[in-house]
Amino acid sequence: MKIQSDRAALPQVPSPTTSVQGESAAPTAEIAHSNRTNTPNTTKQPPEVAAFSERGMTLTKEAMQAVNTFMETAPGTETEKLATVKALAEKGIVPNESKLKAVHAALTGVPFGKEAAEWLKESGIPFPENTRATIEKALQLGRTQEAVKMIKSAELPAEVVKQIEAILKQKGIPAETAAALKKVAEANNIPVAKLIERAAATQSEVLNNAAKQKLMEAVQILLKQQPNNTLLMELARKVEKNAPVQDIVKALRTLFISDRAAAMKPLAEAIQLADMALSKMSTALPESCIVIPKTDQIEPGPAQKSAQMIQKEPSFERVLSYIKETMPELKRSLEKAEVLFASGKEMAARGELMKAIEPLIPLPAKQTAPVVPDELFAHVPPAAKDVLVTRITEKMSQSAIDFKQFKRDITRNLQTTELLMAQKASQQAKPVIETAIKTLDQAILKSDFMLYTDMKTEKQLMQASGQLAEARKLLAKGETQQAARITAEVKALIEKVTFKPTDARVMHMITQETADTAPRVLAGAMAGLYETPTARHAFELVRAAGFTYEHEQAVALVSREKVDMPPSVKQALLSQMHQQAADGKPEQMTTTLTGQQLLSKADPGLQSMMMSLPFLLGGQSENVNVFIRSKNGGDQVDWENCSVYFLFDTKKLGPVGITISSADKNLSIKVQNDKPDFQQKMEPLTVVLKDRLADIGYRVGSVQFSEFQAKEQEATTTKQEKTSMAKGFDFTI
Structure with a gap:
């Protein structure tokens, strides 16, 4: 799809009607115009009409008039306009003036994500800071030094810092150190947890620096063997820039298998010291003070x-x-x-x-409200505090109930599946295991309890969903014994999962609850995805932008129940349009967003989607374009067999394109950028990338690096045959 940019270097992703193999090149403007002037009785239809008739669609007189008017008056080249018409035809959408305008804006106009990013910058709304979430994220990614820096940035009196350092120099046993820190805290009226964190950060920093020295020693040994190895030089620079020690060690162990014998000892010592530093930091962080009361899970009588x-x-x-x-x-x-x-x-x-x-029927047992510490509401205005405390505790109470119900339902499904498999009733087991997979996926993406839990819980549930999908395939092949083994493993995993709200997540929810306008909700959703990159937070960003606005309104109307929906960008834009904004920007953004929604409409065969979203990058609001194609799995994308293309425009690296293709959960990744040293800088990170994708059940085959090749794109465009979105996008740049 064509995405414009004010940066000359930004590549243009081909539109669905000009980017895929299998369809003839678009006619020139002169030929297209002459075809449109032909009488209806001619055998050869104009290409914009043929696009619909080839798919069995007969246009009404009004629709035909809308297409002709669009081709004659809309801005852009003849090829671009024809691409817009074909995009509607491929989606089976009957054209009218507003739909043609919306899709054309989405394909050829300024990306919605870029407009939304500019909108946020102009509004001057700051992104909410959640230091606790940032520290937790840094530790989960092994970035000990980053977590240390954030903890040490918290203000403490200089005299208290000196006292902490003096206590640590005494090198007493942990109990003595804790007692000494407690005395200092009481004397200075400072929470003891703050001093324990600071002491742990100081100790972790010492251990991490020692790990870096050992790691640099290992790199130098390898450089003596391979003095001209640019990858080793890049790894040495990453060590100096405080890259996670564990990531560098993984890269060295993976990329230098045959040459690392002499460096084995310092590598082992480095990873041991780094793990000690990370462990010391993790254990020093206070556990969440949120208490969810335990209730008996009584089956309905x-x-x-x-x-x-x-x-x-x-x-x-x-x-x-x-x-x-x-x-x-x-x-x-x-x-x-x-x-x-x-x-x-x-x-x-x-x-x-x-x-x-x-x-x-017995009366329902009274649910005890969870305990949420007042410290989490420190930045909430006093007038709104009581109302917000009530709202958050009610939501968390309901989330705890929903989690128990979810766990009970899926455990029962898995027990039934195990029983049916033991009885060799494979056909009866298939719909039950299918229900379990849908329940899991629904919980991961849409259940409110996922807004409060940590990344570990979400990762466990995603892993369970992947394992059940594997069991379903084995069951279809008749391998009942193996399917039963996987089902039993998933059941054991689900039984161990507990609902543990984290302070960081609750603080983020408090921030979102106090966000009273669409820009603030959008900014909060962007910050939430940045701090805790999970599937649910990605969905919340899409939701805040307004991609699901009409769907949620329709669901609320049909259900006739009061649905709690936060303000979305589209809702705000529609409101501003009714107020007749002078600059016309709300109408332009709404049109572009509507076009993207139309282009993401479900297809009968393959599913194709496009989204342009604002994205938090380096603390600034930027734009990311996302293109998805997959087999249509009913009402959802088949994530095991799909292609996803991301296009970023970064300040330091310029345009970066990432294509991820999945075939039966086997991934191949292609990264594109025009910087000459891009591959050298990024290659060490591929090892870490593979590990993290493996954690949620994917197997990464190859990671390729290439440049954006404009000449190749031109050559491909001239050779294109008849296009068809039914074959998906060709993301060749």
């Missing part, structure tokens, strides 16, 4: 389950059978219900049973 069946079970015979078996004391009511049902009055029969069962 016969009366509760009977009431649920009366309301939801379509087969009334099953309802009667269950109540007869579990509640024989209702014999008289059952007889009345059977008579009513036999005379064709099923609703009256259900009402009769419900009247008898309702008095037997």
Whole structure:
């Protein structure tokens, strides 16, 4: 797709109608114009009309007029306009003036993400800072020195710092050190946890510096063997710039297998010291003070389950059978219900049973509210504090309940699957395991309890989802024994997962709750994804931009329930349009966003999507373009078999393109950039990338580096055959 940029170096990703193999090159403006002037009786249709008829679509008179008017009056070249028309045809969208305008803006105009980024800059809204989240993220990524720096940046009186250093020099046992720090804290009226963190940061820094020295020693040994190795030189520079020691060691162990014998000892010592530094920092951080009360997970009783069946079970015979078996004391009511049902009055029969069962349903147990420490609300205005505390605790209480229900449902599904597999009933097990996978995926992406938990929990659930998908494939092949083994492993993993809200996540939620405008919600979503890069936070960014605005409004309307929806950018833009903004920018941004939504509409065959989003990069709001194609898995993308292309425009490196292709969870990655030393700088990071993708069940095959080749793009464009989005995007640049 064509994405414009004010940077000359930024490559243009080919549009869906000109980028894919298999369709003839677009006609010139002269030919296209002459074709449009042909009479309807001619056998050869104009290309913009043929794009629809080839897909079995017959345009109405109004639609035909809209296409002709668009081709004659819309800005851009004939090829660009034809690409817009073909994009609508590929999606099966009947054209009209507004849809043509929206898709054309999305394909050829300023990317929405760039406009949103500029909008945030103009509004002057700062990105919320969450130091605790940043420290946690640094430690999870092994960046001990970064975490140390953030902890040491916290202000402490100079005299207190000297006292901490003096205590550490005494090298007493941990209990003595803690007691001494406690005395200093009490004398200076400072929380003891703050001093313990500072002491641990000082000790970790010493250990990390020692690890760096050992690591540099290992690199120097290898450089003596290979003095001209540019990769080793780059690794040495990364050590000096405080890159994570563990990452450098992994790179050396992977990239220099045959030559590292002499460097083995310093490498082993370096990783040991680095692990000690990381462990000391991690253990010093205070555990979350949020307390979720433990409640017994009581299964619904016969009366509760009977009431649920009366309301939801379509087969009334099953309802009667269950109540007869579990509640024989209702014999008289059952007889009345059977008579009513036999005379064709099923609703009256259900009402009769419900009247008898309702008095037997026990009252719900009172849920104890979670304990959220006041320190997390330190930056909240006093007037709003009580209301916000109530709202957050209510949300967390409900999240704890939802998590228990989720865990109970999926465990029951897995138990049923195991039982069916043991009975060799593979066909009956397939839909049950499918339900378990959907439940997991739904929890990861949309359940509110994922907003409060840590990255480790999310990673465990993603891993479980991948393992169940593997079990499903084995089951389809008839390998029941292996499928049963994986199912048992997943069940054991799920049983160990607990709902543990973190201070950092709750602080982020408090920030979002106090965000009263769409720009603040968007800024908070960008900061949340930067601090904790998880699937749920990525979805929250897409949601804050307004990509799901109409869908959520429709769901709320159909359900007739009050749905808690934060302000979105699209909602704000529509509001500004109604106020007739002078500069017309809200209308332009809304049109571009609507175009992207149309281009991401589900296809009957392959699913293709495009998104341009604001993205936090180096503390600044920038733009990222995302293009996705995959097999259509119903209402979702098939993440095991898809291609995702990211296009960034960075200040230091210029344009960076990343293509990730997955075939049966086997990944191949291609990274593009025009800097001559880009591969040399990035190659050591590929080792870490592979490890992190492996953690969630993907296998990385190759990571290739190349330049953006304008000449190759021109050659490809001239040779293109008939295009079809049904074959997906060709992301060759």
